[in-house]
Amino acid sequence: MITMKYGVIVCPKCGKARGVETKKKTTSCQCGREIVLSKTRFEFTTDSPLELADAVAQANEQLAGGEKIKLEKRRGKKNPYSKLAESAKAIKDPMERMRIIALHLTELKGDFLLEDVRQITSLMGKDSPEDVIARLKEHNLIYETADGKFRYV
Numbered sequence: 184m185i186t187m188k189y190g191v192i193v194c195p196k197c198g199k200a201r202g203v204e205t206k207k208k209t210t211s212c213q214c215g216r217e218i219v220l221s222k223t224r225f226e227f228t229t230d231s232p233l234e235l236a237d238a239v240a241q242a243n244e245q246l247a248g249g250e251k252i253k254l255e256k257r258r259g260k261k262n263p264y265s266k267l268a269e270s271a272k273a274i275k276d277p278m279e280r281m282r283i284i285a286l287h288l289t290e291l292k293g294d295f296l297l298e299d300v301r302q303i304t305s306l307m308g309k310d311s312p313e314d315v316i317a318r319l320k321e322h323n324l325i326y327e328t329a330d331g332k333f334r335y336v
Contacts, residue, residue: 189235190225191242191254194218200226200242200252202235227254231265233272233306263291264299268306278322281315282335285325289335294328 190205197214205228210218227238242252267287274280284303288295301312316333319325325333 188230189228189232190220191227191235191238191252192218192220192223192225193242193246193252195223198246200239200246202239226252231269233265233269264302265306267291268303271303272307272309277310278318281310281319282324284315285319285333285335294332294334296331296333 188205190203191200192203192210193200194212194214194216195218196216197212199212199214201210201212203210203220205220205225208220210220212218226242227235229235229238238254242254245252267284271280271283271287274283284300285295288299288303292299297312297316300315304310304312304315316325319333320327323336325335328334
């Protein structure tokens with residue numbers, strides 16, 4: 184059985200969705216209610232903290248609109264960019280973060296596009312994809328193999 188690290192639950196007192204670590208026994212809601220996780224249904228589970236944040240926001244949006252929660256449960260392989268985005272997001276130095284993105288994209292795809300960088304930066308919430316490409320070219324860390332296609336040096 185595969186166990187996921189994070190989950191989305193709904194507080195039985197205030198009705199708000201929140202993200203939790205699934206291995207914990209209890210959690211406290213902002214409303215003050217202590218929730219026993221073994222007695223609570225997980226609306227969504229994932230290994231990715233980025234996916235968790237998106238799922239909590241989506242669940243709260245649906246709850247605010249009076250809807251039932253309908254979150255897509257991911258099975259199988261996750262987005263190949265999300266693992267790269269998570270590892271790059273943890274790097275404090277912006278140039279090192281951009282270098283790692285270019286290196287891993289080259290390993291993953293060979294030649295990568297601006298759109299590939301855009302997908303990663305949107306998951307990270309840092310740096311614009313155009314700035315990443317421009318700075319990497321400026322520091323001679325990538326080169327253009329064809330029009331709009333790049334590769335790490």
